[in-house]
Amino acid sequence: MKLISTVSIVFTGICFVIFSFFGCKNDTSSKNSQTVTKDNIFTISFGSCNHQDTINILWDDILKDNPDVWIWGGDIIYADTENMQLMANFYNQVKSNPDYKQLLKTTEILGTWDDHDFGVNDGGETYIKKDSAQQLLLDFLNVDKKDKRRQQQGVYYDRDYRINEDTIKIILLDTRYFRTELQQDTTGNKRYMPTLNLAATILGEKQWEWLEKTLKNSKADFNIIMSSIQVLSDQHGFETWGNIPHETKKLKQLLIKNNVKNAIILSGDRHIAEISSASIPGLPYPLIDFTSSGLTHSYENFNSEPNPYRITKVVKDKNYGLLQLDLKNNIVTMQIKGDDGVVFETVVQKYKMGNNSVE
Secondary structure, three states, rough: EEEEEEEEEEOOOOEEEEEEEEEEEOOOOOOOEEEOOOOOEEEEEEEEEOOOOOOOOOOHHHHHHHHOEEEEOOOOOOOOOOOOHHHHHHHHHHOOHHHHHHHHHHOEEEEOOOOOHHHOOOOOOOOOOOOHHEEEEEHOOOOOOOOHHHHOOOEEEEEEEOHHHEEEEEEEEOOOOOOOEEEEEEOOOOOOEEEOOOOOOOHHHHHHHHHHHHHHHOOOEEEEEOOOOEEOOOOOOOOOOOHHHHHHHHHHHHHHHOOOOOOOEEOOOOOOOEEEEOOOOOOOOOOOEEEEOOOOOOOOOOOOOOOOEEEEOOOOOEEEEEEEEEEOOOOOEEEEEEEEEEEEEEEEEEEEEOOOOOO
């Protein structure tokens, strides 16, 4: 049986929907750049929410896509513990999967954490085992013992990939280590509500300083930013940048202030997949937030939730995200994919060659 998949082609921020039919390497280096010798197509796969006790049916599909980079978007394991030996055992379970072992041989692996691999549900700065948990995540990612992440507070990181004359920067944010307490929703209708406390933070002062410097100095043609939680979708009441709105504003201002070329946000956490897009005054291209979750379990009973930025259907099946960056033509094809090669949603973003705009 064939499945209907939505293809969205985006030009100058306008989304045209077309219906089409589809049938049913390790991060071992302490260096921040790598030269890739290949054609002008760079492929990134990413995913989140991977329970160690549940079979991941998607690894073989991910392998078939032959990505240049796989990015963990958080919840690599479900630990929720202060027992570091137990957490290490859970990571070893994931690492022992035969298909994941094959991915380790062929693909560079990057990653950040979310709450369950951080160590506590919806956790933040007060989690007492965060420094020990950080080392376990870095062990899982095979991060060199001399890498700066071994000494810094938090797992934030950036890495450049040179493909012929083009550069892609991948930025991994840490939305856990420094994040302050969230504001409980006093109405009882949602879990959290936006805070008015201007001292509240997601990234923390040190990470903000690093991010501003990273964006200011970036010469990349594309800047891919992995945030474990959603940035644009901010009305559902679960974890989102929207719970600390002045931090969302600050992120957008940094993109504008530093003339960051072709930024694309990746996110996870939600146990659904969707692609959101927003026109930001002062930013000469639509800002996309591509959410993919989860790899081993998903919100199968999902009905609806508000998201004024959504440009695709919500996918409630197990899924992962795929981005193919055509660097010759400045076209990024984004797909929400599932088991047996199913393509649920596709968005094609055409950027104007030579500057920050879209055609």
